[in-house]
Each structure stands twice: as C-alpha cells, then as structure tokens.
Amino acid sequence: MRKLLLATTALAIACSAAAAPAFAEFKSRNIRVSNGINADHPVGNGIKAMQACLDEKSGGKMKLTAFWGGALGGDLQATQALRSGVQEAVVTSSSPLVGIVPALGVFDLPFLFANSQEAYKVLDGKFGDMMNQKLDAAGVVNLAYWENGFRNLSNSVHPVTKWEDFSGMKVRVMQNNIFLDTFQNLGANATPMAFGEIFSALETKAIDAQENPYVTIDTSKFFEVQKYITETNHAYTPFLFLFSKAIFNTYAPDEQAALRACAIVGRDVERQVIGDLNKKSLEKIKAAGLQVNTLAPEEQARIREKSMVVYEKHKAEIGADVVDGIIAELKEIRK
Ligand code: TK8
Incomplete structure (x- = not known):
C-alpha cells in the first residue's frame, strides 16, 4: 500500500514537472479572427481544427475567437487593423489587398490556375513563400494559404x-x-x-x-x-490566414511555431471540407x-x-x- 502511494506520488510529481516546462512559453492569448464569410463556411471547420491543435500545443492557453459576416469590418479594413497592431488575425481574399502588396495581383489574373491541385503546389511551395515575404514586409504574417475556391x-x-x-x-x-x-x-x-x-x-x-x-x-x-x-x-483567388506582425513579434517562439503549424492543420481540413461541399x-x-x-x-x-x-x-x-x-x-x- 505504502509502495503504491509512493509510486503514485512520484508519478504525480513527474507529471506536473513535465507539464510545467512543456507549456512554460505559452501565455493566455485571445486571438480574434475576422471573416467576411459566414460561420457555416468551411473556414469554420478549419478554425475548429486549428483550435484543437492549439489546445494541444498550448495546454489550452491559445484561444481563437472567430467573428463572421464582416462583424469586425471587411477584408481590407481588418487587414489594416492587423498592420496597425490593433487586431490579431483575419482570413481574407488576396484580391482586396493588392493596394498593399501589388504582387498579390498575380492571383487575380484570369484563368491562371487550371485546378486546385496546381494552386496548392504553387501556394504551399516556393512561390507562396516568396509572396509571404512580401506580406511580411507589409506588416502581416501569412500563416497559411486557405481556400475560397474557383470563382x-x-x-x-x-x-x-x-x-x-x-x-x-x-x-x-x-x-x-x-x-x-x-x-x-x-x-x-x-x-x-x-x-x-x-x-x-x-x-x-x-x-x-x-x-x-x-x-x-x-x-x-x-x-x-x-x-x-x-x-x-x-x-x-486564395484566402490568406493573416496575423498582425506587430502582435506576432511579441509572442514567444513556441507560440509562433504553434500558430504556424496549427494554421496548416486547419488549412488541410478547410480545403477538404470545401472539396466535399462544392457539389x-x-x-x-x-x-x-x-x-x-x-x-x-x-x-x-x-x-x-x-x-x-x-x-x-x-x-x-x-x-x-x-x-x-x-x-x-x-x-x-x-x-
Ligand atoms: C470574404 C471575401 C470573399 C471574396 C469576395 O471576406 O470579396 O468576393 O471572394 O470571399 O474574401
């Protein structure tokens, strides 16, 4: 009995010791995510998946709160709020942002992509990274390319x-x-x-x-x-999952890494649900x-x-x- 008690206590100590450093870098974060589309759009599924991933990585400390139907303003307005560091995140089309990053206009060229597979390859690869650097220089961090779809x-x-x-x-x-x-x-x-x-x-x-x-x-x-x-x-025209660079820079490396990794988890779910829902x-x-x-x-x-x-x-x-x-x-x- 005594041995069992000792073992349980040892286990409890080991667990709390392991739990503390694992989430030490994470602070309580309330991340507002602005959306022009409505909650039943697959972006909603993507955000749920991203939240589950963040819960796991941050021990429940990083919370996304989505706002729908343009409740926090349209794509452009919300993006400007990110640039000035007063709002954390937005899921926006690239197109209204060409005044900020002219290179984004490339995605507006008619009949550029023939199918979503080739869009994914371009966006999730070198070309997408190059565009992300331009966005970064404009004060926004693109965590991942999500999907709106063919218009x-x-x-x-x-x-x-x-x-x-x-x-x-x-x-x-x-x-x-x-x-x-x-x-x-x-x-x-x-x-x-x-x-x-x-x-x-x-x-x-x-x-x-x-x-x-x-x-x-x-x-x-x-x-x-x-x-x-x-x-x-x-x-x-892709959706961008943008984060305010000013706010992102105040986060610890683990928090930043969790956001980047979980935005990709959310992206994959969101693209999958769009594929299913389209028909x-x-x-x-x-x-x-x-x-x-x-x-x-x-x-x-x-x-x-x-x-x-x-x-x-x-x-x-x-x-x-x-x-x-x-x-x-x-x-x-x-x-
Ligand atoms: C939603 C928009 C929308 C876009 C548009 O905020 O403006 O037509 O296609 O989906 O980003």
Missing part, C-alpha cells in the same frame, strides 16, 4: 453562355483593378464593392451579378437573390431554382483568349518577375 458568375438578368452575354451587365467585382479590367474587357459594367455590401446590392438590383465560388454563393445566401449561374471558373452547394443552388449553365469548351476558349490582354496590361504593376515566375512554375508543374 463562378451569378446574375439576375439572363443566362451567360458566351462572353457577349456580359454586355452591359452590372457585375460586382472585388476592389481590384485586375478584376475590374477583366470584366470591363468582356463588356460588363464592372463595379468594385466590398463583400459585405453584395447581398443587399443584388437584392435591390443596384447590381445584376457577382462572382464567387459555389460554397461562398451558398453560405452567403447570394442564390436567394440571383437567377442564373455560369460555371466560368475564371479565377482561383452539395451547387445542388442546393439548383434546388433553389437557379438555372446553372456550363460554358461550351469553345466558348470557354474564346473568353480565355479575349482575357489574355489583362496579363500584359497588368504585368508591370504586379511585377514582371512575379508574373513570369508563376508562369514558369506552372509550366514545370504541368509537364
């Missing part, structure tokens, strides 16, 4: 099956010159607007159309105020009565052909090295 067009006026159908259509675009030019070049009346304003602008018919991945069209309920969808797949979102959109069109291969080719001027036009402002770099890398991947 498709929805509208309330008529089916779009060829580029001429864009003529005069009022299309909301992200606050980004490359998107603006891409749609103007197709004949649309493109209007830059923050994400949070889309639903009511569609509802009041201030705009006819918007473009986003199926999962976003589903979870942000745009299908409720739209009649037609065309599977254009015209761009894959279901499309089914839901169809069930709501929307007419879904695909582009005939020759029409897809015509749109792509017509859009290529955008590459040359924006090459200098994105950085010729960046544009040439990604094209060379894609060539390599496609071999």
Whole structure:
C-alpha cells in the first residue's frame, strides 16, 4: 500500500514537472479572427481544427475567437487593423489587398490556375513563400494559404453562355483593378464593392451579378437573390490566414511555431471540407431554382483568349518577375 502511494506520488510529481516546462512559453492569448464569410463556411471547420491543435500545443492557453459576416469590418479594413497592431488575425481574399502588396495581383489574373491541385503546389511551395515575404514586409504574417475556391458568375438578368452575354451587365467585382479590367474587357459594367455590401446590392438590383465560388454563393445566401449561374471558373483567388506582425513579434517562439503549424492543420481540413461541399452547394443552388449553365469548351476558349490582354496590361504593376515566375512554375508543374 505504502509502495503504491509512493509510486503514485512520484508519478504525480513527474507529471506536473513535465507539464510545467512543456507549456512554460505559452501565455493566455485571445486571438480574434475576422471573416467576411459566414460561420457555416468551411473556414469554420478549419478554425475548429486549428483550435484543437492549439489546445494541444498550448495546454489550452491559445484561444481563437472567430467573428463572421464582416462583424469586425471587411477584408481590407481588418487587414489594416492587423498592420496597425490593433487586431490579431483575419482570413481574407488576396484580391482586396493588392493596394498593399501589388504582387498579390498575380492571383487575380484570369484563368491562371487550371485546378486546385496546381494552386496548392504553387501556394504551399516556393512561390507562396516568396509572396509571404512580401506580406511580411507589409506588416502581416501569412500563416497559411486557405481556400475560397474557383470563382463562378451569378446574375439576375439572363443566362451567360458566351462572353457577349456580359454586355452591359452590372457585375460586382472585388476592389481590384485586375478584376475590374477583366470584366470591363468582356463588356460588363464592372463595379468594385466590398463583400459585405453584395447581398443587399443584388437584392435591390443596384447590381445584376457577382462572382464567387459555389460554397461562398451558398453560405452567403447570394442564390436567394440571383437567377442564373455560369460555371466560368475564371479565377482561383486564395484566402490568406493573416496575423498582425506587430502582435506576432511579441509572442514567444513556441507560440509562433504553434500558430504556424496549427494554421496548416486547419488549412488541410478547410480545403477538404470545401472539396466535399462544392457539389452539395451547387445542388442546393439548383434546388433553389437557379438555372446553372456550363460554358461550351469553345466558348470557354474564346473568353480565355479575349482575357489574355489583362496579363500584359497588368504585368508591370504586379511585377514582371512575379508574373513570369508563376508562369514558369506552372509550366514545370504541368509537364
Ligand atoms: C470574404 C471575401 C470573399 C471574396 C469576395 O471576406 O470579396 O468576393 O471572394 O470571399 O474574401
């Protein structure tokens, strides 16, 4: 009995001794994560997985609190809050940030990526790292590239099956010159607007159309105020999981490493859930009565052909090295 007691006490001491140094570097952290999309978007699943990972690594000390539907401001506004060190994190599209890091515009080039696999290779590899250095220089740490997905067009006026159908259509675009030019070049009346304003602008018919991945069209309920969808797949603009550099720099190395590692765990879950949900979102959109069109291969080719001027036009402002770099890398991947 005495031996058992001694052994248990020894074990208890050993455990507490082991527990203390393991989490010594971790402080209680409340990390606010701003999102434009809603809680039922797969980013929600990603954040849950990231939290479970952080719980394990920090002994429950690092807590993520997600804010949804732009409650802490739109992508751009939240990113500025990170840069000035007043907010910890945001999951944002790259596109509204080109004014801060012009090289990010490379992801806005129409028809750049052919599928998500090649996007993952570019983003999670050397090219993504190079972009992360530019983001770092602008005061934000990109923990990982999460997913929004391939973008498709929805509208309330008529089916779009060829580029001429864009003529005069009022299309909301992200606050980004490359998107603006891409749609103007197709004949649309493109209007830059923050994400949070889309639903009511569609509802009041201030705009006819918007473009986003199926999962976003589903979870942000745009299908409720739209009649037609065309599977254009015209761009894959990534989500960035950004952290305020000013705040990140005050964290201990273990805390920083935990955030980086767990953002990747969350990314993998988020991408997986998007992959699963994509079809279901499309089914839901169809069930709501929307007419879904695909582009005939020759029409897809015509749109792509017509859009290529955008590459040359924006090459200098994105950085010729960046544009040439990604094209060379894609060539390599496609071999
Ligand atoms: C959500 C946005 C959105 C983006 C857009 O905050 O603005 O259309 O695709 O998903 O980042």
